[in-house]
Amino acid sequence: MFNEVKALRVLIIDDEPQILESCKSILAPSVDTDQVALDSLASSIFDLPDEAPKLNSPNSFVFEITTAHQGLEGVEKADAAFKEGSPYAIAFIDMRMPPGIDGLETANRIIQASPGIEIVIVTAYSDTPLVEMTRQLGESRFLLLKKPFDPDELIQMGQFLAYRWQIGQLSRAYERFVPKEFIKLLNKTSILDVGIGDHIEADISVLFADIRSFTTLSERLTPNEIFRFLNSYLGIMGPVIRRNGGMIDKFIGDAIMALFNQGPDDALVGAMEMLRALKVYNEGRARAGYVQIKIGIGINTGRVMLGTLGENERMEGSVVSDAVNVAARIERLTKEYGVGLLISENSYKQLRDPGAYHMRLVDQAHVAGRDGLVSVYEVYDTDLEYVREAKDQSRQVFEDAVRLFHDKQVEAAHKLFDQITGTTYADPVVALYLKRCRYYEEFGIYDISD
Secondary structure, three states, X not given: OOOOOOEEEEEEEOOOHHHHHHHHHHHOOOOOOOHHHHHHHHHHHOOOOOOOOOOOOOOOOEEEEEEEOOHHHHHHHHHHHHHOOOOOOEEEEEOOOOOOOOHHXXXXXXXXXXXXXXXXXXXXOOOOOHHHHHHHHOOOOOEEEEOOOOHHHHHHHHHXXXXXXXXXXXXXXXXXXXXXXXXXXXXXXXXXXXXXXXXXXXXXXXXXXXXXXXXXXXXXXXXXXXXXXXXXXXXXXHHHHHHOOEEEEEEEOOEEEEEEOOOHHHHHHHHHHHHHHHHHHHHHHHXXXXXXXXXXXXXXXXXXXXXXXXXXXXXXXXXXXXXXXXXXXHHHHHHHHOOOEEEEHHHHHHOOOHHHOXXXXXXXXXXXXXXXXXXXXXXXXXXXXXXXXXXXXXXXXHHHHHHHHHOOOHHHHHHHHHHHHOOOOOOHHHHHHHHHHHHHHHHXXXXXXX
């Protein structure tokens, strides 16, 4: 990869046209460049000794140069290039470009518009010592170049930053497969530091999200259409998860497994935002004539072992814990109950303020591999307003009925569920419990939830 000669885009911002032209000629000389004229121009501008060598240093990288005369112009060009998918690798920015924003503000704006770009601040003012300039730049990765400088210094800095930019690009490409948050959790600074068996133990909230009836949906699509659909859907959900402090552990076909290490509130808020984003996504699908989709989300919080599994030629990050299995099981229960979002009792108890959410106890469910029952709560903040209000109004009676049912007072529970049915909308969870009650009354079998 690094031996290939590939033109990298460089942005030079300076209010002096002669400086722009000279830097452009030095970094990207054309085949018809007049070498004598170039040497003469460089000598008149830069700090060259009388017997300076000609500017013909061999380069590993080829540069494509764009120039701008003011900071705002440079910011606009950097922003446009990034949005077009052909960002600048390096920007050389003059410190003072009156009238307008100075080089440091220009640099900070460009970093916001084009993350990953390498930046050099160039100054011609000898009254500002290098130490003071470095202090002003703070902990940024900006480098400093003082005028007048040797053209070879400009070339060498450009080559060094081009190499560093490519290293950064490679690192960001790896992050698409191994999230940087995963590496940080392992207390590593780079993916190069990660080895087989590296692991930590931590309290994590695990989120599983799955598309309902995906098999049925995929049977009507070609393989190309399936990939396009999944990538469009995952392209919506991924940023929502990251925005709320989560990292995507893996994609499992149409399912997403995400981890939140700052508590269940982040996972819960992220899940609700996913459901809201789904509504907008479905509106677009409806306008295009496509079938709308539903998803179920389950969240559980617990102690996990997070680390790397595999062998010398192939390894991956993984999370091993009973907490993961419980989260997956809870997600599957969303389909059984006909709801969008369920959380475990472990997550419920660790919420900063459970009263800040619209939720209700819906069941005490069996989970494969665990003894006893796991309390499960429905979070319905994203339901339609009339549905949300109906669940709020019936919540106390509903939860009393659920507890009676699990205390094997089925007849009393049946009466309360009937009471809710007569006063609210067609609640799928109430309908499920009525089915269970009738099954018990007819066959004497108490729990058919599995």
